[in-house]
Amino acid sequence: MTSSPVDVTARSTSPASVSTPRQARWGRNPLIIAGFAALVVVVALVALAVGRYFVPPNEIVRLLAGQILPLRETWTQQESTVVLDVRLPRVLLSILIGAGLALTGAVMQGVFRNPLASAQILGVSSGASFGGVLVLLVGLGGIALVGGAFVGGVIALLLVLTIARAVPGAPLLMIILGGTVVGAMFQAMVSFITYIADPYSELPSIVFWLMGSLATASYGKLAIAAVPILLPALVVLALRWRLNILSMGDEDAVALGLRPQRLRLLLLGCVAMITAAAVAVSGVIGWVGLVVPHLVRMMIGTDNRMVLPVSALLGAAYLTVIDTLSRVLSTAEIPIGILTAIIGAPFFVALLIRNRTRLWGSDA
Template identity: 80%
Template sequence: MTSSAVEGVAAPEVPAPRRTIADRKVLVIAGFTVLLVAVAIGALAIGRYTVPPNEIVRILLGQFLPIEPTWYPQERTVVLDVRLPRVLLSILLGAGLALTGAVMQAVFRNPLASAQVLGVSSGASFGGVLVLLAGFGGAALVGGAFLGGVVALVLVVTIARAVPGAPLLMIILGGTVVGAMFQAMVSFITYIADPYSELPSIVFWLMGSLATASYTKVLTAAIPIVAAALVVLALRWRLNILAMGDEDATALGLNPRRLRTLLLICVALITAGSVSVAGVVGWVGLVVPHLVRMMIGTDNRMVLPVSALLGAAYLTVIDTLSRSLSTAEIPIGILTAIIGAPFFVLLLIRNRARLWGSDA
């Protein structure tokens, strides 16, 4: 028996082998991937016309493999033509919106940052509404929403930098002011829009919904969201360095300002792609990354991909609820706000010391 053991002193812990850590990360990613697949199959099965999960799997595999049909033609139509585009769109938007929240919280080192809170969604809404008022859609809608989101983001950053001494507080207040300003302009456009031809589509679009999902919309959203998400995921390890502060990041060979600009452009692009096809679906970027950090820690190399997977599953569940809770479909933006707003209040309470104390 060693003297350390006799004296009751614990032996130093042996660091976990690098292989073990890598295996643990693979298991976490695999676990959340399985969760997403299970949620997606459940969403394809649930509805007024229920389809057995085993038939869903066979229908999907039958598009690529020579499987003997055991399903009814109605089941194939419901799965492939009605529910699959909607599920794909909810997965795409949920993953993208969760990524934007995780990125903005890391870039601003602000637990309350998200595209919704910082006014980016309101700016993107204004750009999209202008395009709708002009009678355009498709790529023009994505472009208008992107420009609106970028303008809102630039305004928030400018306000935060203009007032020294309380960066965290000024980012939140700046986002509130910018969001309110763009929301007022959206309200003005809805006021002057034609109540018979333009207003109904604008109002329904602003509430956020996947009711009009189609494969065309999936492709329209996928181009900006997937492109920006791949860039963000490729740079996720640099977010850990950025969190160390600008001086340390510069000493390690990074250009903090250039990296922030690139990441925020990706955030605006993902937000624009989401807003253009589904309207404003808020709070996903605020809720999901915090749930992920509570489960797996703060390493952005894991937080970003897991946030994307959990965000995809989360929005798919919310969308399934929106079309299943009542005979009249509930806009998905309403449900995400009902869940997200109380969560935001809890975050404010938890971070009140940073808002009014040491960070002020």
Template identity: 75%
Template sequence: MVVAVVALAVGRYSVPPNEIVRMLLGQVFPLERTWYAKEESVVLDVRLPRVLLAMLIGAGLSMTGAVMQAVFRNPLASAQILGVSSGAAFGGVLTLLFGLGSFALVSGAFFGGIAALVLVLAIARTVPGAPLLMIILGGTVVGAMFQAMVSFITYIADPYQDLPTIIFWLMGSLATASFGKVVIAAVPVLPAVAIMLALRWRVNILSMGDEDAMAIGVRPERIRMVLLLCVALVTAGAVSVAGVVSWVGLVVPHLVRMVVGMDNRRVLPISALVGAAYLVVIDTLSRTISPAEIPIGILTAIIGAPFFVGLLITNRKRLWGSVDA
């Protein structure tokens, strides 16, 4: 909440934080009006939808990263492993190519992400007995296929009209945030986040392996499918309103585990809180550090890439065995 208030106050038109708090409380309680109409317009109409959308997307993507890393027992796993981001990106750029409206953009990205998940699960069912391996391979193949189609669309797009819009959207941005988009993102994200929170103790069981899970009476395939569907819903919802925002699901859960340990009953809810604050900070930087707004996908990659390298170095023995052998 402190990060959100600071984000609402910071910008080219700064507003005192105490006025921000009074302004927000004044929407519910009958407080004396001590702020200007211009301040209210900037805060409530422009910045508040961005902050709410950043909190919603950051919390959802961070939790999906924590779930994926536990389910696949791989510290480098994230939602991109399912190919859902690429599928949602394809659905979005397809609507942009045909010049359809914002509702079509959101719908196209959402259904593109769901289509990618359906393809991955269909591939995984072709080889019984190796669900994790087939999901990873299926996600890699489906993601590459949709990414190739995204590249094809950017190649054939009009370089003067459609291409700049497509490229900017693919970089990820909250510049067009609105309360309508907050509602649209909340429809798939909030139920999926609630289900993942409700199943967080079962995520601990899945991280032990399928044999141990079955030994204590848990059906890992069913729980895994429910969690993966939640991951797909969150990812598709986020991409549909903000474009492709990468690295959040990889960086935040590891930062949380450094502080609270490996228990997913704590990791998941704290990852949601930290992820919400993290993306609010990134979005605030994107609109304040330069005259032209920087896409948040660029900033998350700049921060996430060095962290990824450090993660590879610190986990090299766990991932590939001893490099000294």
């Protein structure tokens, strides 16, 4: 049976078929995903081992396996408490949040076809921060905190898209500038809330939450963040091949049977949900969604079928490393948001210089 014209067009114009040899060689190798998954496991074991109380990695493996298998106990009670009750929920939360934030950055960059796009640059993180601190101000937390952060992130995203559509001619530029304006506006409202908050009961929790930290990680917070991060992540990963088509332009996407506007709204809604959940349980942790996907594209090419899952895995390993450094670099724990900003800000400047022609010119 012969193929339909749409099928022929899809095969001839798909990003995988026109990719460069480097993209084809790396992008179709399933061992790449397995390699990054192994990296996450190694980083997690190291994070569980190091700290003020060192636990040998072999004991960690036996301890974790002993929760399922009937192994003879060679570990001490103190090692069990440190690993299972203190470090394990923190490492799992850093993996979850790092994967989610990196995935949102990869999606935003694919949707807007711009390596400078991220949830932070486009004001989503600031909107989520405002929603979160507003919930904290009235004395709520848990699910309410996730809901407030999500609503704030969605409002910020809608404002940015409205600004971008209001000025024709350079939509990518207007998205970046709109994100800057919206982010600044929500940051001002966050500052106002911290100004009016009670300095003895409300302000300390708000300020600590805003700096970004996993110091208060627990299995409860892990459960709160798991559903609103994992479900949208699965949706995004299932649509990653459509993101390839979307990056070709709306006309080609429509010709191949997609509805670009509806697909964008679905993807951006998933981004807002993941960002809001991450902000709700860990505060504002910036730059992960900007740095990690760009590094992935430099390593394996631009095929989103590989970029999205690899970004999630590398983001999980990256944030776990940063969180481990925040614990061991000094006696007083450094907020993780400070370390990601110290690393991410210079990287963003280099990215601006590298992409200055595309950013300040047209969409070409």
